[in-house]
Structures are given as C-alpha cells and as structure tokens.
Amino acid sequence: LPSDPARGPDERLLEVDGRGVRVRELGEGPAVVALGGGDGSAAAERELARRFRVLALRPEDPDGPAPDEARALAAAARALRLDRFSLLGVGAWAVPALWLALEAQARVERLILVSPAAAPGAGLDPDLEGRLAQLPVPTLVVEGTDDQTPSAGAGRRFQGRLPTCFQVLVYEAGPEVARDRPTAFASAVGDFLHWGERFTVSHRSQALNP
C-alpha cells in the first residue's frame, strides 16, 4: 500500500540478512503486511489502519527473483515478530506475495492480490502456477472496473486455481484501486481481512429507525 519514497517519521529501516527493508507502520490490530502500491494510496492505508496494524514493507534494491524476494520478506516478518499476519500484494508485488504465502502458509491468515501483474495463463511463473492448488490461504483478488491494462481480469484466472479465491471489482477504479477509490478499497479489503470467507455475508444491520 504505502509507497511514499520519502522516508516519513513512521518509516524505519530494518536490516535482515544483510539487506535493508524499509518498514512503514500505522494502526493497531491484526497485522497486515503490505507489499507494493502506488502513490496516493495513503488514504486507503489510513482507512485500513483504523482496524488493522498495517506494515508496508519495501525491500531495498528489489531486483531478485520473486522467490528470493519472498524469502527476504519472510525473514523481515520474523524480525518484526509477526507470528501471524495477512498479506497484501499490489501489482508486480502480487507474485512475491504468492511465494511468501506458499513458503509461510502456516503464518499467513489471508492473502490479498490487488491488480496482480501476472495470473495463471497470463505471465505467472509456471512453477508458481503449479503450486497454487496447494495454497490453503483464503485469497481475495481486487481489481478496478476501469482497468484497461493487459493483466486486467486476473481475478477470474486465479479463481478455480486457488482453492479458496474471491474477486471484488471496484467500480470506477483503474489498476491503482486504492488511489482511485480508497474508501471502497478499504471497505472490501477490511471486510475480507476481518471475516475471511464469511465476508460474502453482510454483517451490518439493515434495520431502519430500529
């Protein structure tokens, strides 16, 4: 989510296995590790931080293969003493998020892929694609209805390959969903983080003037 290149007052540098990982943290509650995201996602981050402890991780020089990035992120999560956490991967960071969820599936509660840059049959590493069926983590794919990028439609590609996968389309949002519709984004993601598979049911009262 957060990707502000300027190191803010709440951002710190973590040294893990000789490599730097920038960590920006906001809010309290169940931990959500956020990977990637575009400018302007701060509003969505603040919305989520009302209910969750959002930790935006940004490895320095992230040029390695996705599995290596995932291992570095897993080490960072251990260094942060995150026993259980949910994962949110945006765009190109959806792939490391998937690897991380596979490697640390006992610790990952929910997985959220936002406008993933690759999907089954559409640029996803075949090794990773072959392992999707073994990923038990409930997964949500979030995309914008105005997304015209070649990777749009990833949600329907992941569904049927991952054992438990949902997709949410955010109306009038492009690939940078959190920037375009921060409240809508945080609503869908927050409900999924909180309820998991039961997020498909409305838990809010619809009584009028009770």
Add this chain to the structure above:
Amino acid sequence: LETAVLRISYVAMAGYRPPRESWPGWSTWAAPPAAYDPEIGRRAMADTLAEVRLADELGFDWVSVSEHHYGPFTLTPNSAVWAAAVSQHARRARIALLGPLVSISNPVRVAEEIAMLDTLTGGRVVVLLLRGTPAEFATYHVNPDETRARTREASLLIARALSEPRPFGWEGRFFRYRHVSVWPGTVQRPHPPLFSSGNSFESATFAARHRHGLAMSFVPPEYVARVVHHYRVESARSGWEPTREHVLWRHWAVVGSSPEEAEEIRASFFGEERRPASPSQHTTGVVGVCGTPEAAFEQLRALHDLGVGVVDLILNYGYTSHQAVAREIQLLGAEVLPRAHELGAAEPGPERTSFAV
C-alpha cells in the same frame, strides 16, 4: 439483428381503459388503488396479449414492454413479469425489455430476470436499461439527484453480471455485492443486446462509450438527427461504428385506413386529458406517427434516413379500443412492415455487429 432494414416493434402497453363517465383523469403517477377495477385490469392484459399474438403473426420484428408504476397508463410495474407472459404469446418476435428502471431496482435481480427471459425465449431478448421518470424515483424512495449515477453504475454491473464467467464482488458507489454469480446464463453471449437512453446527449455519450444501442423516446426527427450524429461521433472515439440496428425510436403512433379515420383515433388518443409530461425536453407534444399506412411509412422512412433501425410504436394510451388497436396492427402488418423490411435492402450494410460489454 440485421443492419439496413427498418424493424417495427409493437409496444405491449397493457393500458387500462377506464370507464369514461366516472374517470377523473388519472393516467399517470399516482392513481389511487381504490379506482382500480379488476375486470378492466384483467381485460387490459388479455386484450394486449391478443394484440401481441396478432403482431407476432403479422411479422412485427419486436414486441416490447416497459416499466411504469402506480398508474393505469400501463399496468406493468414489473417489466420482466410482463415480458415472460408476452413471450408465451409472441413465439417469433424479439422480446424487447424496454426497459427495467435500473436506477430504482436491484441490478443483480434485473440481471437474473434478463437471463431467465433470454433462456425462456431461446435468445430473443433485447434490453434497454432505463433511469425512469421523476415520479418513479419517488415510488421506491430513491433520491432523484442520484438516479443518473445509479443508472450508469447499475447498467455496467448488469452487463458484468450477465457476462462474467466467475463469481465476483462489486464495490460500487451505490451498489455493493460480495458475491454475484448469475444463473441461469444467457443464450446470447456475452449477453443480450443492451440499449441505453438517448434522450440526452450525455446519455448518448454513455451509450457510445459502452457500446450500447441508443434508444430515444418521444423526440422529434430534428432531435433524432442531432443525437444520432453525436452518438456516432462518440462511438468512433471509442473505437467502434454503430449501425441502424443500434438506434431505436419510440413514440405514440396512430394508423387509419383513411386520413379521416386516423384523425378520429388521434383526436381521442389521450382522452380528455392533457398529454402527460415527458422526461425529455424534446418532445413533440403530439403523436409521433399519424396517418394512413402510406403516410405512416413515409414518416418512418424519414426516421430510417436519419439512422433509425427500430421504431417502437405505442398504439394505445388507454382510450383507443382493443378493436381499433388490432385494426392498426393489421394495417401496419399488411401495408407498412413489408415496405419497411425492404428499406435499405440494397445498401451495403456493414457486417453483423455484435453488442459488446
């Protein structure tokens, strides 16, 4: 849907024919339920279904239904229910759902109804997704200021619900669903042809951008010419080229075997009432087609020349008898339809154009 000819559609109004001697003139929203006579209501539907059968037998291309609330003008507050009934009497014509008022409805419910109808009819459904009139916003207590935006969101959600192969959630501005997975599917893929309103230039732009057909109602030819041009320009900007099959015009129509007969029907078309207010600012204030079959054909040909491919004709506002309407259907079927179907037959129409999402 071929491109060049002029298609003719009969509007199955199910208009309530009130007892003239004791009728204070409630034809539009909102008539008191106490004024309703169940026998007149039953007869309105039965007569209309007989007219549907006749129009279908005579080769009308479409039979259309619409949605209006709280009034005798048309007894069809649920267009899907009425379309299902009509589809059992029109066995050949397309069933045109023109249309559900999506600004005041549950869009997923509308998508489910469209899918049911398309299945029921073997893929004969055409759909116009409409906003509705100000009175109808009040029917379901919807804020009028939001209805344009609600209509747009609902239209796109319905198209998605009909075509998305996997379950999806929708986080909209007015609608939220966590799990949409419509069954049955449609016969027509990705979904039945969709139209949007063309009663404003802004709406025509929306139709063009989303590759919907353009449907105008109660507007004069001068407006048709301008908005069709605008629609074509906006469609080109969006990378496609609509044809006549994408352009529909609806209006009141009167046909008589002589000018005098047509004038007699026209004079009492709206009873003693004033013609109801139209949401359009471009209304002619009179019936849109009137005269002998020859005169009516010439009026319709002028619309075809402007790019119209489907004319949706309302023959009854509640004051024209069933017998007179049936006679008008016969005149149209025998003397106008064949000529309409020959219009443009020689012109090199573009290839069959599909209505896309």
